[in-house]
Amino acid sequence: MKIATFNINGIKARIEALPRWLNEAQPDVVCLQEIKSIDENFPRELFEEMGYRVETHGQKSFNGVAILSKYPLSDVTRGLPGDETDEQARWIEALVEGPQLVRVCGLYLPNGNPAPGPKYEYKLAWMARLEERMKALLALEEPVIFLGDYNVIPQAIDAARPEAWTEDALFLPQTRAAFRRMLNLGLTEAVRTRNPAQGLYTFWDYQANSWERGNGIRIDHLLMSPQAADLIEETGIDKDVRAGDKPSDHVPVWVRLAA
DNA sequence: ATGGTTGCCGCGCAA
Numbered sequence: 619m620k621i622a623t624f625n626i627n628g629i630k631a632r633i634e635a636l637p638r639w640l641n642e643a644q645p646d647v648v649c650l651q652e653i654k655s656i657d658e659n660f661p662r663e664l665f666e667e668m669g670y671r672v673e674t675h676g677q678k679s680f681n682g683v684a685i686l687s688k689y690p691l692s693d694v695t696r697g698l699p700g701d702e703t704d705e706q707a708r709w710i711e712a713l714v715e716g717p718q719l720v721r722v723c724g725l726y727l728p729n730g731n732p733a734p735g736p737k738y739e740y741k742l743a744w745m746a747r748l749e750e751r752m753k754a755l756l757a758l759e760e761p762v763i764f765l766g767d768y769n770v771i772p773q774a775i776d777a778a779r780p781e782a783w784t785e786d787a788l789f790l791p792q793t794r795a796a797f798r799r800m801l802n803l804g805l806t807e808a809v810r811t812r813n814p815a816q817g818l819y820t821f822w823d824y825q826a827n828s829w830e831r832g833n834g835i836r837i838d839h840l841l842m843s844p845q846a847a848d849l850i851e852e853t854g855i856d857k858d859v860r861a862g863d864k865p866s867d868h869v870p871v872w873v874r875l876a877a
Numbered sequence: 878a879t880g881g882t883t884g885c886c887g888c889g890c891a892a
Contacts, residue, residue, distance in 0.1 A: 627884070630885085631883080652884090654884070655885095679887090679890090680891065731891090823881090823892085824882040
């Protein structure tokens, strides 16, 4: 079972690139971020015709997350618990009823810039709520994957030019400490645990020829519960997608599980 | 490089 995360930066803008990648990569489950669409405008039929179930948690213009799955989805939850006043669509959770029962939590963690400021405070508060949700689901001792755009550069080796990010909300010490706390709950970061190499990136800014210059960062992650980590067979970053026609600024990241 | 680019039912903002 192949499970992926992909920040598409707008479903309308990716109406060709996303199906193209789905046909090539054949993932069973995909968590999408930044669909930038309300539920009613999401082209669900397009993906249903490709054999996917579709669950969305949309928002007008900004944010918005979704899950595509070749297997039935149940127990769908929209919105990260812990703050009833939070209106931003950044969290969707579902139980995938495949050969393995796996819970997937698709997340779009706030960017947080500029820092310091209210946006950074919101990011840190959101990360605290995420940690609480992780604790609650880890207590079930079942396969769970928390995957998406974390907007966190975990270490200096996760940026081509780490010195350019020292004041950025994606790389500030408080941000990295909050991410480290999540790993310390007992979660395994799928890509890094399988590949310690430098130069693994998942995002290249549209600006300043970042892609051509190799100026990337690694901010899209899959965090696995112990029961999910035990099933990992392979991980990957579909870097070539960034060189395709009308690409997102992020590329897909995936894990293949046993069975 | 105080710029640069992309997407959003835009009229600036978020990334």
